[in-house]
Amino acid sequence: MRNPFARRSVTDLSPPAKLGAFVVLLAWSFVVLFPIYWLFVTSFKTPYVVDKGPFYIPFVDFQPTLDAWRYILVELGNDTLRPYTNTVIVGLSSSVIALVLGSFAAYALVRFTYRARIGIIGLGIGSVAFAFVATALGAPPLLALGSAVAIFAILAQAIGRRFSRAMGNSDIAFWLISQRILPPIAIAIPLYVLYQQIGLLDNIIALIITYVAANLPIVVWLMRDYFASLPRELEESAAVDGASIYRIVRSIVLPISIPGLVATFLIVLIFAWNEFLIALVLTSANAQTMPLQVAAQNATRGPQWWAMSVLILIMIAPVVIMAILLERYITKGILVGALKG
């Protein structure tokens, strides 16, 4: 049999170092997997067994039961299925939208220079504030919104051009990431009022919109770094050969930034999948997501460890499968080949 620790190339580690790396990785896997294993065995325990103390191995230490699984999957039935479907729909759609919009924005911020006029932005903010104040004073929301847009358009034409101070690319990027600074607790109530006004409370569309807005900055920032690390020469030579910008993005930029895209997608998917507080405030019955179900297991009778374990396990399963499917794309080689050819 071939020695799995053998050295394969110049950049590869020596066999003892490789063994060391393997042991360290194995140790951390244990740290990661042990709590998961504990969730797994807890999901087969009865409340009595959990309360008696630690038991590690089913059939040896304790008699496993499917009670918790039956409770979550059969007795609760639709009450588990609905949040589950919601989580899948909200998580997937919001992260795909955020990834697409965010990657385009990131590419634009890396390769083009923008000068956003501060005067126009200030005017926009002023108009929104006007609409807000007018609504607060009792004007119908639609009328307030309409007149705000009108004011914005007129003033932007009339005086907007006089203010020539502008924001550069880095200011735009910083503004984007600053959206995440305010803790969810502070934006939850204003968002509740906002969605109440437009009638989207307890609707998964509200969640999707909010999560896209919340995750967009993360996509932009991560993808900006990946795009910036790509060699410019490839794109330039393609442009010289007459390829359009869309063609360049589609057949050069996207393929070689796949590792970054996959990693970013997984991260925003996980963020949307697991968000708790905003989902708690914006939904009541129809649009509830899984994190709320997990938290709900800490009821008046104390934490229902067994049910909670089942919920967490079925919740991470799709994400882990997704990670298994996508992991192969986080790998080297594509860029190197492109440069040689």
Next chain:
Amino acid sequence: MLLILILSIFPLVASIALSLSRLAFHEGGVDLKFIGFTNYQQLLFGLERSHFLGVLKSPSPLGWAIVIATVGLSAYAWVRAARSGRVRPIGLVLRLIGGALLVGFVWIVVQALVSEGGRPGALIVTLIFVFAGIVFQYALGLGLAMLAVQQVPWRRFFRIVFLIPLTITPVGVGYMFLMMTDTSKGPLEPIWVALGLRNFTWVTDPWLARLAVIIGDTWQWTPFVFIVLLAALESLDQEVREAALVDGAGRWQSFRHITMPAILPVTTTIVLIRLIEGFKIIDMPNILLGGGPGTATQSMTLQAYIDWNTLNLGRSAAIAYLLLILVSVVATVYVGFVRRRVTDLA
């Protein structure tokens, strides 16, 4: 973009209004009563100060030494900037203000931490969580990513497994660590018994409680650093490293001069994102310890959440606003001083 603008500005305006008012109940509904800056005043100087900033006592000798050193270093840096002649007057004034803020901040931290009978409040506890968390998560994440790009056996298994903690919802991670830290029914019970700690609870010692929160936070967030760095390391051009190694460069040299500069930009992004997210830490201290013992693990977001639950919406919004100001300052300084140095993207 317009949608984001609305989604971002509307809550901002609404929470300012909220933070300047108090919720009053009356028959048939609630009223927001405008009370000016009372909420802020209470948090920073009044009744709530011990809760928010901490119990401030006069510093011990070591504390004095730290304060004097900070004053000295800031003065030195300022004089050097002034003498260099490359900084405009406005820049000098801003630097003076920044230095004064820094000294004032160190003064508060020293009074709470390095003094007789002082106790840190939510603000300082949050900072401890954020900075300890970032250091551990980055060190672990980078180390694991460096190892996982090597051609070791079971490589795919490791890469997927390491991602798992991130996939669990933060509330769930909180409850999971509640199980782990239980000394009588948790899986680590034999270890506690062997150490004679069976009836010991984490909640008795403030620093052990904080350590428990930091461990949980690190377990959960190391995968984030790991996967981003993994993708960055994988997209590096291997030929440069190969050439360097063939030419006799050591592994440390090749890491220091080739790998590190290449992953530095994405490193600063990770730290920025973790900085911003870390300041919002709530689930771990809340579920694990309820913010206890006393208020030892109460982060700013948790304090805002508790005020929110008791319908003190005004103070909750005021805390959130102070957090916003604090994080904005930290993030601006970070982007200005660190990120602009290592990347032209800033």
